[in-house]
Amino acid sequence: xxxxxxxxxxxxxxxxxxxxxxxxxxxxxxxxxxxxxxxxxxxxxxxxxxxxxxxxxxxxxxxxxxxxxxxxxxxxxxxxxxxxxxxxxxxxxxxxxxxxxxxxxxxxxxxxxxxxxxxxxxxxx
Numbered sequence: 156x157x158x159x160x161x162x163x164x165x166x167x168x169x170x171x172x173x174x175x176x177x178x179x180x181x182x183x184x185x186x187x188x189x190x191x192x193x194x195x196x197x198x199x200x201x202x203x204x205x206x207x208x209x210x211x212x213x214x215x216x217x218x219x220x221x222x223x224x225x226x227x228x229x230x231x232x233x234x235x236x237x238x239x240x241x242x243x244x245x246x247x248x249x250x251x252x253x254x255x256x257x258x259x260x261x262x263x264x265x266x267x268x269x270x271x272x273x274x275x276x277x278x279x280x
Contacts, residue, residue, distance in 0.1 A: 208257030
């Protein structure tokens with residue numbers, strides 16, 4: 156079992172920054188790849204970024220590459236999403252998710268088995 160709790164969302168002006176955190180509980184956290192997804196109003200949930208169990212590999216959606224950075228601290232059982240140069244189109248509820256395996260990840264939400272409740276990010280123009 157893995158429980159995930161996101162925090163750090165809020166309202167920010169375009170061009171600003173936010174750092175999201177996802178605190179996890181459960182013994183298998185450090186063995187799992189983790190990811191961030193987001194869902195904007197009226198749209199389907201989409202992949203944002205993922206990271207392997209030891210942080211050695213990461214991947215990003217094209218829309219956030221160069222602006223967002225995913226990282227993790229296994230000692231603190233926390234995964235982060237640093238978001239810079241935010242745009243109004245980044246407005247969404249952001250979710251963290253845990254993947255069943257550690258050495259690889261997926262961009263498909265259907266393959267993740269644990270989810271947090273989400274945190275709202277609103278970027279004003």
